[in-house]
Amino acid sequence: MQSLQAGTVVVGTGPGGATVARELAMAGEDVLILEKGRDHRFPVGNITAYATMYDIRRSKEGVLVRRGITTGGSTMIYSGNSYDPPAFLKKELKIDLSKEVKETKRELNIRPIPEDYYERWPGTKRLVQAACELGYSMEPQERFIDPDLCDPSCDMCLFGCSRGAKWTSREYVYDALVHGAGIITRCDVQKVLSTGGEVTGVVAYTPKGTLVVNADRVILGAGGLGTPMILQRSGIKGAGTHFFTDPMSVMAGISSDSVGTWREITYTFADESHVGEFVMGNVGAVNAFMAQIAALHLPYARRAVHLPKMVGMFVKLCDEANGSIEPDGTLHKAFTVKDEEKMAKGVDAARKIMIRAGVIPETISVAKGIGGHPGGTAAIGRVVGTDLMTEISNLYVCDNSVMPRSGGIPPVLTLIALGKKFARSLLKKTKA
Ligand SMILES: Cc1cc2nc3c(=O)[nH]c(=O)nc-3n(C[C@H](O)[C@H](O)[C@H](O)COP(=O)(O)OP(=O)(O)OC[C@H]3O[C@@H](n4cnc5c(N)ncnc54)[C@H](O)[C@@H]3O)c2cc1C
Numbered sequence: 001m002q003s004l005q006a007g008t009v010v011v012g013t014g015p016g017g018a019t020v021a022r023e024l025a026m027a028g029e030d031v032l033i034l035e036k037g038r039d040h041r042f043p044v045g046n047i048t049a050y051a052t053m054y055d056i057r058r059s060k061e062g063v064l065v066r067r068g069i070t071t072g073g074s075t076m077i078y079s080g081n082s083y084d085p086p087a088f089l090k091k092e093l094k095i096d097l098s099k100e101v102k103e104t105k106r107e108l109n110i111r112p113i114p115e116d117y118y119e120r121w122p123g124t125k126r127l128v129q130a131a132c133e134l135g136y137s138m139e140p141q142e143r144f145i146d147p148d149l150c151d152p153s154c155d156m157c158l159f160g161c162s163r164g165a166k167w168t169s170r171e172y173v174y175d176a177l178v179h180g181a182g183i184i185t186r187c188d189v190q191k192v193l194s195t196g197g198e199v200t201g202v203v204a205y206t207p208k209g210t211l212v213v214n215a216d217r218v219i220l221g222a223g224g225l226g227t228p229m230i231l232q233r234s235g236i237k238g239a240g241t242h243f244f245t246d247p248m249s250v251m252a253g254i255s256s257d258s259v260g261t262w263r264e265i266t267y268t269f270a271d272e273s274h275v276g277e278f279v280m281g282n283v284g285a286v287n288a289f290m291a292q293i294a295a296l297h298l299p300y301a302r303r304a305v306h307l308p309k310m311v312g313m314f315v316k317l318c319d320e321a322n323g324s325i326e327p328d329g330t331l332h333k334a335f336t337v338k339d340e341e342k343m344a345k346g347v348d349a350a351r352k353i354m355i356r357a358g359v360i361p362e363t364i365s366v367a368k369g370i371g372g373h374p375g376g377t378a379a380i381g382r383v384v385g386t387d388l389m390t391e392i393s394n395l396y397v398c399d400n401s402v403m404p405r406s407g408g409i410p411p412v413l414t415l416i417a418l419g420k421k422f423a424r425s426l427l428k429k430t431k432a
Pocket of ligand 1: 011012013014015016017034035036037066067068069070071072073074075077078079080081082083158187188189190221222223224226227230371372373374398399400401410411412413415
């Protein structure tokens, strides 16, 4: 057994963990990052990323949940869409992230996709126009993407971006390392150690054997699935329940002429008029097709020959926090009656838009229940306080598991802002 010493241990390198590690390291704190995944270089920007960086789980009830296990966490495979924090954080929990959101948008140059992209995407353009004719409004999305580096005919955001156009939390990890932090990858944290209600470190498995890291402070950023598993193994009460994941239905169909969303970037336009119920938007042909395969709609594989004229849309549900995860990773998540109603309403709207845009109705396939925003499992008010501390002193959580419920929108900007605010409050405490 190997043993190490650190001031602060940060577990996980998604937007939650990486932001905190960076802030603390930049302020001169002694930080050690422990990351379960590898620092994958290959394949990044390649469809085979599905086999390496992706962890895809199926709940006992059939809902799929995707996350990234690699340096950068799920941002390595995210679309790069940016949404302001859900209103309930400020209104109900009095957590005002407006300053940090503004700072992050400026720092990362978050902006909508350039208008000329739209002109280059005939399939997406048709969907946007069809939505408008039917009384919906698919608006250009703000993204963590640098248009100067992006290739608008690539659509590989969900497999990692080999061009460096998409911001990922790897950038914050590397900033932390430049400022003196250390990192151990392929380090699977199992549990937190404590004595007399005070954190003392963590135990992890590495390819070289068991590792114990003694630390004064531990911050879990292992995500909505990883963090509750660690907390439960460490005896923290209440962790692992109230799981949500914003499951999507991804729809694919064949255009009656040759105009599809082939090589058009996914999730660049979305209708947000039903946030709280669902959000719907465009999907590139490759992602629409891959979703059917991931949902085991295997006969759809024969449609691969039609990829150039395939059209995709998604409907992302704001689901109820009714799921749970066990310490060994067994997942329970079903659609509630309310979820089913909201999803049916969204799928019906998207189907009408697709048909209006020229998709042959009989070719539309719906891959239902693919989630990518796991959270709720160590929620503020149940497992952590508004200072993000657990019942164990100096054991904190900063990732999507602290969200008490789904906002129905992608959470990365919120998590970066939360990470900044949280880290700065820790630094203030240390100084005082
Ligand atoms: C396909 C897809 C597309 C998405 N698109 C968007 C989007 O456009 N915009 C947006 O805002 N959000 C998007 N999301 C969601 C977003 O990426 C996640 O919600 C967000 O990254 C969650 O951040 P996190 O810090 O909670 O966890 P994660 O990013 O999942 O990071 C958790 C980290 O902890 C590590 N870890 C896990 N367990 C352990 C352990 N036991 N020991 C050590 N390390 C561990 C993981 O390897 C990972 O690095 C998308 C997600 C997916 C899957």
